[in-house]
Amino acid sequence: MIELEHVGYSYGGGALLSDVSVRLAPGSFHFLTGPSGAGKTTLLKLCYGALVPTSGRVQAFDLDVSTLDRDQVAMMRRRIGVVHQDCRFLDHLPLADNIALPLTVSGRDMGAENSNLGELMNWVGLSERADALPPELSGGERQRAALARAVIMSPDLILADEPTGNVDWEMSQRLLRLLLELNKMGKTVLIASHDLALIRAAKSQVQARVLRISDKTLQLAGADL
Numbered sequence: 583m584i585e586l587e588h589v590g591y592s593y594g595g596g597a598l599l600s601d602v603s604v605r606l607a608p609g610s611f612h613f614l615t616g617p618s619g620a621g622k623t624t625l626l627k628l629c630y631g632a633l634v635p636t637s638g639r640v641q642a643f644d645l646d647v648s649t650l651d652r653d654q655v656a657m658m659r660r661r662i663g664v665v666h667q668d669c670r671f672l673d674h675l676p677l678a679d680n681i682a683l684p685l686t687v688s689g690r691d692m693g694a695e696n697s698n699l700g701e702l703m704n705w706v707g708l709s710e711r712a713d714a715l716p717p718e719l720s721g722g723e724r725q726r727a728a729l730a731r732a733v734i735m736s737p738d739l740i741l742a743d744e745p746t747g748n749v750d751w752e753m754s755q756r757l758l759r760l761l762l763e764l765n766k767m768g769k770t771v772l773i774a775s776h777d778l779a780l781i782r783a784a785k786s787q788v789q790a791r792v793l794r795i796s797d798k799t800l801q802l803a804g805a806d807l
């Protein structure tokens with residue numbers, strides 16, 4: 583599904599990532615961990631083609647992302663749902679419209695899609711908040727809305743960047759349950775997280791691989807996690 587082969591990345595100074603190789607198989611569940619600034623967000627961006635590697639190769643759905651034209655990049659991104667660390671909503675649009683934005687942008691018929699939107703808002707427990715504006719939402723509501731927006735195009739792969747940042751334990755468990763449900767539906771899931779308690783909770787429920795960025799490269803974390 584996604585494969586990084588000997589990937590290196592630099593923002594212009596020294597190398598941030600070096601010789602990173604990993605394969606996310608269809609239907610797998612992964613965590614990505616490592617200290618703040620180690621390059622977790624950067625690695626996710628390399629996976630969805632927002633950044634092109636300085637060295638090595640990223641293959642997404644059997645295509646080399648650095649060789650794709652604009653249309654192919656757009657097609658590839660439709661298959662990947664991203665939950666951004668900062669959620670990024672349009673503050674003047676009601677929540678339902680924010681969640682539906684990927685559909686609107688891609689020109690899908692909203693009449694036909696409305697029941698999907700309703701089901702999705704119900705699934706994340708936000709049906710009652712459809713008309714709320716993003717600044718009125720709690721942290722947990724924002725994170726669930728960001729997850730709903732990431733999956734509205736029915737992606738095959740979900741990349742979630744600290745999806746439980748700034749929420750309490752109960753809410754982080756609720757978000758984890760949603761991500762586990764998506765995985766049970768056959769979606770591949772990669773979660774960047776500092777939250778070791780969350781990773782341990784997930785590992786008791788799903789066969790998850792934990793990858794850690796250390797010394798600029800990616801290592802499989804040991805059984806201590």
Ligand SMILES: Nc1ncnc2c1ncn2[C@@H]1O[C@H](COP(=O)(O)OP(=O)(O)OP(=O)(O)O)[C@@H](O)[C@H]1O
Binds near residue numbers: 620621
């Ligand atoms: N656009 C950019 N230009 C230059 N440097 C950047 C850019 N984006 C990130 N960096 C730097 O790259 C390093 C890795 O950033 P990144 O956000 O990938 O780390 P992270 O592991 O996700 O951190 P955190 O856990 O704090 O979110 C940091 O030192 C950051 O300042």
